[in-house]
Amino acid sequence: MSFDFAAVLNATPYLLQGLLFSAELTLVAMIGGMLLGTFMAIIRHMRVPVAAEAIRAYVTLMRSIPLILVLFWFFFLVPLLLGHLTPAGRSIPLGPKFTAFITFTLFESAYYAEIVRAGLKAIDKGQYEGAKALGLSSLTMYWSVVVPQVLRVTAPIIVSQTIILFQDTALVYVLSLTDFFGAAAKIAQRDSKLVEFYSTVAVVYLLICSMGSELSERFRKKQGYRSPRGRFERAKRMFGIARP
Template sequence: MSVDFSTIVSAAPFLLTGLWFTIQITLVGVGGGIVLGSLLAVARLSRNRFISGLATAYVNVMRSIPLILVIFWIFFLVPWAIGWLVNGGRPVAVGATLTIFITFILFEAAYYAEIVRAGFRSISTGQYEACEALGLPKFHAYVYILFPQAIRNVLPILLTQTIILCQDTSPVYVISATDLLGAASKIAQRDGRLVEMYLTVGVVYFLFSYTASQFVKSLQSRLAYGGR
């Protein structure tokens, strides 16, 4: 079997479209995941056992289920559930893109929640006591004082999870979404160029992951020396 890498040039526009969608998934997953994950982290630290229990159950369930299964659940079950509630039992079209965005926000939030919770726990109790002594509302205390410190303490871990998230985008092709791997798979099957396409995808993921991991290492060194 001959290997023809010139096919990568002709396939580049389609691959770039898939790469852009992969970037979109990563950005949405990170942004929504950190926001929802932070709320879950605060809920887990709550003194209210009911709220803490619900948040803990959500985190444990999501972290115990494969991502691809969550994708299938939302893609196939959510349209039926919404249809049953608002459309007389007829499924509502959700679409692959919206399914993927919702899935990654809900799924990644469970992982970001544990990271942010670790950040909150790394803050000295004196900070919490100072907020109470000043009479700050909890919302203001968390948003303006505690949350920035927590994020700084766990920033390298957050970035590492973001690298993992980007790598985890690859299963979305199972619902015919055209991410980087999905684009490469379609071209590979159409032109019979599996080796070239999958090798290209592997190189792209490697370059991103390696570059990002080196940045994380550099950031860890800077934080270890007080941000100098």
């Protein structure tokens, strides 16, 4: 059985449309998740009473259940809950696309919050003490001094988590949305070209995720070069003290 490239080429516009939606969902969920996750991480790091414990419970819940279950909850239960708040008592449909963007953002924020919180712990205490000595407010200290350093330190892990987020976008099929994988699956079943389209999807996912992994590795090497230990190890190799 020959591989039919023409079938894939003819469906390229539809596949690109699905890939664009996957990229859009990934970008929105990453930016929204990072902003919300950073805020939650700072609240936990500052140990704000009640709020810190509530955020800890939220993060634990989100990291303990599968994303597909959260999609179902938000799509079916939230409209019912909103309906009880209206005088008519009718459910308020949110729509599958809105549900996908909100759910992915809320779900990923829990993971980004833990990444940023780990980065906050990795920052030397002298940075916090120096900012306080200069009379900076807590908001200015975190926004101008601490968070930029945290983002540099955690950049490799953030990229890795974003790769996982991109792969998870295929779950929107439960909401009848068409992402890249969904577009390929629909055409493959319609034209009976399963091998061609699933192979194409696998190659595209491999290329995109490989580029993301390479970017993460570059960030990791760059951080190793900037760190005191990384510079020390390179100096040892330069002068022949240790084997390369």
